[in-house]
Amino acid sequence: MWKRIENWHREIEDEQLAVLRDPSLAAQAPAGYRRYFACKLAAMSPSEREALHRFSSSVSTTAAMLALVKLCVVLSVLGFLVNLAFLRATPWWETVIIANAIGIALAFSLVGVWFNYKKIVRAKGKALMTMVALGVVGGIVGALTAVLNKGDPWAALLDKLPKTVVVVTIVVTVLVALPTILVAVLRNRHFEILAAQLKRDAEQERLARQLSETQLRLLRAQIEPHFLFNTLGAVQQLAEHGAPRAAELTAHLIDFLRGSMSDMRSEQVTLETEFGLVESYLRVMQIRLGERLRYRIDLPPALAATPIPSMLVLTLAENAIKHGIEPSLAGGEIVVDAHDDAGTVRIGVRDSGVGMSDTPGAGTGLDNVRHRLRLAYGEGACLLLSEAEPGLLAEISIPCKEPQ
Amino acid sequence: MTATILVAEDEPLMRERLLGLLATAWPEATVVAVAENGLDAWDAWLEHAPQVVFLDIRMPGMSGLEVAERIGRQSHVVFVTAYDQYAVDAFDAGAVDYLLKPIQPGRLDKALVRLREKLDSRPDDVSEVVKQVKAASPAPAREKLKWLKASVGKQIRLIDVDEVLFFQADSKYTRVVLAGSEALVRIPLKDLLGGLDTERFWQIHRGTLVNVNAIRAAERVDAERMQVLLRGSDEVLPVSRSFTYLFRE
16 A cells, blocks of 8 residues: 555656656646646746756655654644643644644745746735635634534624634735745745846857857858969969969968968957958959959058958958959959048948849858957947949948947 | 860969960860850850860859850860869769869879770760759859840830740840840840850750740751741741750650
């Protein structure tokens, strides 16, 4: 008999632990009270479920029973002392039973609310009403029992009933309902603060990760194999024929590689550095593409020291080559410039290539630029693309002040 | 063994390099045409019908893959690429010839040995591999032309491409023939090619693209020549030898 009870209990416990881990299992519980409780568990928020799961799996049933017995002993002593001190007229066992009833109710409410605080906090009024209502019912039942025991006439019952109900309700409210709700509110507040902190941490971590991902992408983009192999091929071809331009092209390639490697490590560079990098890139491409590429770079001295997230303008220039000039039969011109427009620095990369309609795959580079602008300036900066008749204009606008 | 060669490469130095290396490694071969973009490459192929074609994959106008598709099994194709990992893997798997840029003399020699061996046999079918590579590469998928602007007298006429019966090259212009009317557009036919749907407009001659829906019949003129009869026009269009395969049963 005892074995069967134990097995039954273990089965239920395992089932409930499983539901706490994976709420979708609730639907598999056997119909009836077990499904009902499983669904209740499944409806809790993830953090509540996790806390309850941790608690349930660390506290064994025997320990819980032992704790309950200890609680009963303490409550009984308390009830007895109260009887001695204030209620000499009442038989001592009555106060002991009442003390146990109230104490255990409070303990269970607190344990319940400790793990399921969200629901109580969401519907404080409803919880209070429920407990008061239970108090009223308890009062009526109690009074009826008392009457039946003592064999009082019904008239006396009607006389005593309201008083008993009010007393029981007040006792239940003060001793059980209010502490329960108070604990729920405090615990909820504690967890909200914790959750907010966790969310902030996660957000910061996400930003940091995005930043390093961006840098990684840049690294990959910069050592673009097509660029490298074609350029080396051009160097080899020139060198084999003793052309002086071989040395020139090598020098531009070195400038470009060195520039991009040091830029990649710094989050911010000056416009002067960035434009220098763009120029060495365009010089390399000019030698490779020959007359199909012309370019112009214009940076007003006043803007030379303006800080800007590194590699952005270069990405736009690479896009202009890859999606504007290279696909165009006749080639075209690239113009890179910057100007101060009443507190906003506008940096434009214009190509006279094939324009917007023919730029498949241009998205990732541009997304990357937009993303880094957002990281550095929030909503204060933007990248705009427009048709340039012919070709495409990509324009970055950043505030004149230092980025965040 | 002599052979005729077409070289298509958009970067001048890479072009020079391939031509220079070819001249050393295969002096008997003749480079009959050099193209700087895909459209010129296709046009030059139509003109010269070379035995061997070196095609850079990334070219303006039309990619090397698209040109190869049009050539079909009529020339031996060698692709040239700096770095298209996916294409290279597919070429390896499909035994399609390719060269990696910058081209190194030793590697070119190996490719030429293979090429010389099979020069007299029918060129391999590269269409499956090309289709596969095209589907996997994000680059082209050029927008197709929907409308053409043609000047008729003082007016600019808008022509729905689907209504065109056929296009015919007319030096720098292209003659656009519709049912009951025609117009001239100021774009050479070879530049229009890339924007037209190859499934819909068949090239039947270097200078002629015909709307498949407008073809009434194709008939044999003699052992080698064919011609196309149209719906909606009395004109008879000659089919050049390279394209008679389109009408074989």
